[in-house]
Amino acid sequence: MEPLKRSQFLKLVALGGAGLAILGGPERALAALARADNDLDTAALDGDPAAAVAAGTILAVARGTSAGTNARKAIAAIGGMRKFVSAGDVVVIKPNIGHPRAPKYAVTTNPSVVATLVRLARQAGAKHVVVMDNPVSSDPANCYGASGIAAAVKSAGGSMHVMGSSGYKSYAIPGHLLKTHPLYAAIVNADVLINVPIAKQHGSTGLTLAGKNMMGTTSDRGRMHTLGLSQSIAEINAKLRPELTVIDATRILVRNGPSGGSLDDVRVKNTLIACRDWVAADTYATRLFGMKPAAVPSIKAAARMDLGTMDLSSLTIRTV
Amino acid sequence: MSDEAQVEEAPREGGAPVARRREAGGWKAARWVRRAVQIVALVFFIYLLFAALQRRAAFPYADFFFRLDPLAALGTMLAARQWLPHLALAVVTAGAALVAGRVWCGWICPLGTLLGWFRFRAALQAATRVPPRLRSVKYVLLVVIVVMAALGSMTLLVLDPIALLTRGFTTSLIPGFDYVVGAVESTLVGWGPGSGVVTWVEAHFRGTVLPVYQPHYAQGAAIFLACLFIVLLNVLAERFWCRYLCPLGALLGLIAKVQALRPLVGDGCSGCNACVRACRAGAIEGIPPGAGGGGEAAGARVVTSECTMCLDCLVACPEREALSFGLALKPGPWAAYDPGRRQFLAAAAIGVGTVALLGTSVARAVKAPGLIRPPGARDEGAFLSRCLRCSECMKVCPTSGLQPSLGQGGLEAIWTPVLASRLGYCDYSCTACGHVCPSGAIPKLDLDTKRKQVLGVAVIDRNRCLPWASSTPCIVCQEMCPISNKAIVLSDRHLITRPDGTKDYLARPEVVPKRCIGCGICEYKCPLEGTSAIVVLPTNPSLAVGGAPGNSTSPEG
Numbered sequence: 001m002e003p004l005k006r007s008q009f010l011k012l013v014a015l016g017g018a019g020l021a022i023l024g025g026p027e028r029a030l031a032a033l034a035r036a037d038n039d040l041d042t043a044a045l046d047g048d049p050a051a052a053v054a055a056g057t058i059l060a061v062a063r064g065t066s067a068g069t070n071a072r073k074a075i076a077a078i079g080g081m082r083k084f085v086s087a088g089d090v091v092v093i094k095p096n097i098g099h100p101r102a103p104k105y106a107v108t109t110n111p112s113v114v115a116t117l118v119r120l121a122r123q124a125g126a127k128h129v130v131v132m133d134n135p136v137s138s139d140p141a142n143c144y145g146a147s148g149i150a151a152a153v154k155s156a157g158g159s160m161h162v163m164g165s166s167g168y169k170s171y172a173i174p175g176h177l178l179k180t181h182p183l184y185a186a187i188v189n190a191d192v193l194i195n196v197p198i199a200k201q202h203g204s205t206g207l208t209l210a211g212k213n214m215m216g217t218t219s220d221r222g223r224m225h226t227l228g229l230s231q232s233i234a235e236i237n238a239k240l241r242p243e244l245t246v247i248d249a250t251r252i253l254v255r256n257g258p259s260g261g262s263l264d265d266v267r268v269k270n271t272l273i274a275c276r277d278w279v280a281a282d283t284y285a286t287r288l289f290g291m292k293p294a295a296v297p298s299i300k301a302a303a304r305m306d307l308g309t310m311d312l313s314s315l316t317i318r319t320v
Numbered sequence: 321m322s323d324e325a326q327v328e329e330a331p332r333e334g335g336a337p338v339a340r341r342r343e344a345g346g347w348k349a350a351r352w353v354r355r356a357v358q359i360v361a362l363v364f365f366i367y368l369l370f371a372a373l374q375r376r377a378a379f380p381y382a383d384f385f386f387r388l389d390p391l392a393a394l395g396t397m398l399a400a401r402q403w404l405p406h407l408a409l410a411v412v413t414a415g416a417a418l419v420a421g422r423v424w425c426g427w428i429c430p431l432g433t434l435l436g437w438f439r440f441r442a443a444l445q446a447a448t449r450v451p452p453r454l455r456s457v458k459y460v461l462l463v464v465i466v467v468m469a470a471l472g473s474m475t476l477l478v479l480d481p482i483a484l485l486t487r488g489f490t491t492s493l494i495p496g497f498d499y500v501v502g503a504v505e506s507t508l509v510g511w512g513p514g515s516g517v518v519t520w521v522e523a524h525f526r527g528t529v530l531p532v533y534q535p536h537y538a539q540g541a542a543i544f545l546a547c548l549f550i551v552l553l554n555v556l557a558e559r560f561w562c563r564y565l566c567p568l569g570a571l572l573g574l575i576a577k578v579q580a581l582r583p584l585v586g587d588g589c590s591g592c593n594a595c596v597r598a599c600r601a602g603a604i605e606g607i608p609p610g611a612g613g614g615g616e617a618a619g620a621r622v623v624t625s626e627c628t629m630c631l632d633c634l635v636a637c638p639e640r641e642a643l644s645f646g647l648a649l650k651p652g653p654w655a656a657y658d659p660g661r662r663q664f665l666a667a668a669a670i671g672v673g674t675v676a677l678l679g680t681s682v683a684r685a686v687k688a689p690g691l692i693r694p695p696g697a698r699d700e701g702a703f704l705s706r707c708l709r710c711s712e713c714m715k716v717c718p719t720s721g722l723q724p725s726l727g728q729g730g731l732e733a734i735w736t737p738v739l740a741s742r743l744g745y746c747d748y749s750c751t752a753c754g755h756v757c758p759s760g761a762i763p764k765l766d767l768d769t770k771r772k773q774v775l776g777v778a779v780i781d782r783n784r785c786l787p788w789a790s791s792t793p794c795i796v797c798q799e800m801c802p803i804s805n806k807a808i809v810l811s812d813r814h815l816i817t818r819p820d821g822t823k824d825y826l827a828r829p830e831v832v833p834k835r836c837i838g839c840g841i842c843e844y845k846c847p848l849e850g851t852s853a854i855v856v857l858p859t860n861p862s863l864a865v866g867g868a869p870g871n872s873t874s875p876e877g
Contacts, residue, residue, distance in 0.1 A: 099802075100748075100749040136800065136845070137747075137748065137800060137802060137841060138376075138718070138747050138748070138749055138750070139374065139376075139527075139532045139533070139718045139719075139747075140527075140532065141527050141532070142376055142718070142747070142749055142750075146749065159523075161519075161522075161523065162522065162523075162526045162527060162532070164502075164505070164522045164526050164530075165502060165533070165534060166502045166505035166506045166509055166518065166522075167509060167518070167522065169509070169510070185509060185515070186519070202799065203795040203798050203799050203810055203827065221847070222796075222845075222847035223847075225794055225796055225847040226786070226792075226794075226847050226848075229793070256804060256805060256806050257799075258799055259799070259800065259801065259802055260804065261802065261803070261804030262804035262805060265804075
């Protein structure tokens with residue numbers, strides 16, 4: 001008997017696979033096909049054509065009523081998830097889950113945005129996709145649940161992680177202020193860190209955006225407050241250097257932030273910003289509040305440390 | 321059964337050593353059942369401890385053992401002058417005592433089970449040296465407790481065995497356990513494969529077996545030492561606490577005087593005293609021959625009020641007919657050490673005197689003695705007459721802000737819960753303490769109602785607050801305030817002159833007392849070291865009356 005040619009072998013495998021799929025039940029086979037159709041969004045994984053030819057750093061602004069779709073469009077517009085996540089990577093996604101509030105209050109990151117990023121990171125080949133935050137006004141289980149993020153992440157195949165006190169280590173921090181500071185080791189050691197804040201008003205820093213969201217990686221916020229908050233925020237970002245920043249502005253909180261709790265203070269913007277440069281993303285996001293970037297001192301401090309640019313004209317801004 | 325038939329040596333003292341056959345197999349099996357029930361009850365007790373550990377929603381039967389506890393029920397209902405259906409299950413335990421005596425002590429009580437495991441070799445010899453009259457101490461304690469409860473004081477309910485054990489676990493054993501786990505993890509996390517183990521442990525056990533945050537309790541070490549002392553008393557006699565001190569055991573013992581089913585000494589008894597030696601409670605008295613002066617045969621008698629129904633005597637008895645288990649309608653014997661009328665009267669007098677002494681505490685002279693009570697427990701007097709001092713609320717509190725009080729409310733309020741906001745705040749989305757409180761001292765509230773409970777009111781110390789005292793920008797308290805329209809507002813921007821002469825605008829926090837519910841998150845989060853620059857004080861009626869009208873009543877969790 002002559003050996004199988006490779007093409008014949010592949011056909012056999014395909015037939016066998018189809019047979020197994022049918023044995024496994026037509027519904028399941030169909031569902032698998034449907035999943036592949038819907039979910040393997042090649043543009044969001046590999047980038048859309050325009051992203052391939054754009055010069056320099058791209059800042060994508062996606063608009064639309066579906067937050068999940070906005071996330072896919074924005075990621076496609078900046079070059080696709082595979083540009084950030086390689087096969088076998090451990091990916092940490094850091095939303096803002098600081099308070100136990102339902103998504104409608106615009107206090108925590110939109111769950112569909114987080115779930116979409118989890119799904120894309122997994123499809124890009126990530127070994128583990130872990131979502132975590134160190135909530136401020138209640139315990140993690142409460143905040144993870146109330147924000148809707150726990151359920152969304154689970155259905156997207158990611159896992160929620162509770163940041164226990166033993167997981168923090170003291171790290172050397174670039175800059176002149178903190179010198180050393182405790183950060184969560186699993187976040188520092190992640191292959192890819194995706195920062196997914198929600199845009200909202202905040203008393204101490206003007207707004208809380210991507211830079212401020214990284215405060216959820218430390219166990220000692222008090223020291224940052226007393227030493228100088230804006231510079232501290234810039235410095236821990238200089239250590240953490242997130243690979244990708246996605247700012248959720250589906251609904252934004254314009255007053256009584258960051259903990260909110262009243263729908264009167266919420267505005268619907270149906271907007272999502274994605275960029276590898278968080279300083280640029282934060283700079284752009286201030287526009288949604290009709291504010292100048294200079295009103296958020298942590299952005300200025302970060303630009304001074306060369307962590308990114310406040311000069312939006314140096315970027316390619318793509319509205320999708 | 322015949323294969324399980326025992327060949328037991330006859331006793332060394334008295335009579336020739338003749339091997340006698342007796343079928344103890346059935347009693348042996350029953351004793352295994354008793355041991356299994358004890359372990360199941362203890363495991364369930366520990367499960368409930370963890371099911372209500374730093375949660376916002378606890379297992380609804382977290383207080384199951386308290387509901388079965390007749391001392392807790394009697395004390396609370398007397399002190400509160402109210403029939404409390406929630407504690408009515410205690411009738412089952414009391415009823416069981418009518419039927420079969422102190423089965424609670426021998427079969428169910430988790431403290432009894434644990435103390436039974438701490439057997440010291442010396443105990444067996446020392447048992448006889450503890451004067452039997454000490455057994456009446458538990459009755460004295462019981463009468464003192466009941467008299468005090470009748471006068472509205474629950475203070476001595478700190479001696480309830482279930483409360484005692486729960487308090488020990490809450491304030492010392494569970495925090496100590498978590499501390500050890502955390503220390504091991506911190507060592508492992510820096511070492512390659514170790515960090516994987518830590519991640520796995522954290523992912524699977526944090527929030528269930530391990531508390532979310534390391535708990536810290538005032539007096540944890542002191543309460544642990546008190547528990548250790550009770551264990552060490554076992555050196556003097558087996559289950560010393562149960563024999564001599566336990567007021568719940570005394571209550572059940574009084575009922576057990578008329579228990580229907582009990583070990584009965586029959587005519588076949590040779591007075592070998594095997595049962596006397598086997599009895600862990602020391603409840604069997606050997607009767608030497610001719611004790612009645614009329615040349616009767618030797619025998620033994622079981623003091624039902626001391627018997628925990630452990631069945632060891634029935635296994636140990638070498639005679640076929642000597643010891644059996646059966647129905648008896650005659651009250652059990654009144655032992656020489658049982659308390660008499662004078663002791664009862666003295667105990668009652670002690671109870672009255674203790675209440676009087678506690679009532680003269682300075683804490684009573686101050687309107688609000690600096691105590692921030694759990695949400696809904698506003699009337700201090702009513703609260704003290706309901707609180708079992710069991711520490712369930714402290715254990716379930718997700719921030720461990722509820723702490724056992726020591727001096728603040730006077731001795732009468734010892735180990736009642738107070739909110740120490742610098743250690744932990746009252747979580748805006750939590751109602752757990754009211755849901756685990758066995759006696760209803762903390763009311764069960766739905767989230768909306770609980771959010772309107774005023775615990776106290778926050779006050780800013782402008783001499784210490786960063787933006788007020790040193791013109792350093794800080795608004796952490798305002799940021800953390802969970803009230804949707806903020807009970808802490810940033811006052812108009814103040815023009816300040818910096819040390820270098822430059823002028824700048826600065827936001828400074830101010831409390832709006834009408835909106836403040838005193839949850840204490842501001843005091844907890846204030847970044848100052850040591851004492852916070854914003855502290856929650858007991859409500860001042862001139863500042864906040866009848867709840868906070870500006871609160872959000874949003875239904876989300």
